[in-house]
Amino acid sequence: MQLDDPNLRIIDLNGDGKADLLISEEQVMRWYPSLGDQGFGDAQFALQRGAGEVPEIIFSDESESIFTADMTGDGLSDIVRIRNGSVVYWPNLGHGKFGKKVTMAHAPRFNNPDLFTASQIRLADLDGSGTTDIIYLGKNEFQFWIETIVATAGVRNRKH
Numbered sequence: 343m344q345l346d347d348p349n350l351r352i353i354d355l356n357g358d359g360k361a362d363l364l365i366s367e368e369q370v371m372r373w374y375p376s377l378g379d380q381g382f383g384d385a386q387f388a389l390q391r392g393a394g395e396v397p398e399i400i401f402s403d404e405s406e407s408i409f410t411a412d413m414t415g416d417g418l419s420d421i422v423r424i425r426n427g428s429v430v431y432w433p434n435l436g437h438g439k440f441g442k443k444v445t446m447a448h449a450p451r452f453n454n455p456d457l458f459t460a461s462q463i464r465l466a467d468l469d470g471s472g473t474t475d476i477i478y479l480g481k482n483e484f485q486f487w488i489e490t491i492v493a494t495a496g497v498r499n500r501k502h
Contacts, residue, residue: 353410353419356437364410371421373438386438407460413444415472422465424476426458427451450487452478 343350349366356362360376374382405426410419418434429449432440452458457480464477469488476487 351410355419355434357418362438366408375438404459404461407463409463409465411465411474412467412472413474417472422474424460424463426453426455426460429476450476450478450485452485453480457481 343363343365345352347365351364352361353364354361354376355364355373356375358376360378362376363374363382365372365374370387372385372387374385377383407424409422409424411422411431412418413420413422413431414433416434418436420431420434421440422429422431427449429446430443431446432443435441452463462479464479465474466477467473468475468477468486471488478485
């Protein structure tokens with residue numbers, strides 16, 4: 343296992359405060375729970391094909407990006423797939439388990455299809471709500487969407 347592997351994420355998946363490993367492989371995402379000073383435990387399946395349209399194996403390409411971010415405000419990092427006009431996520435249920443895919447209503451169209459590049463997407467909690475907001479860095483502008491999943495299962499557009 344190489345720590346510079348682009349398909350590896352270091353993330354606390356079970357909420358115990360320890361950095362676990364999440365690796366995207368052929369048909370699955372595997373979770374290696376942190377054992378602290380003892381290293382990592384055996385691989386667990388976090389998501390696999392047939393379990394609710396698992397995101398593609400790659401964490402990023404020009405048409406979509408896969409992120410780990412807290413979309414629900416529960417303190418656990420969910421798996422998030424963002425495309426132009428589409429935001430879906432798999433909620434983290436803890437202990438390396440993820441729920442069914444949630445499709446967010448009113449997902450933003452970030453740019454014209456021929457100009458959109460997923461590498462211009464950033465995620466951060468801009469308003470301090472505990473949920474993740476979406477930022478798109480366009481040419482000579484940036485746009486952001488305040489994530490309001492708890493109230494409306496959608497996003498509010500704040501274009502600047």
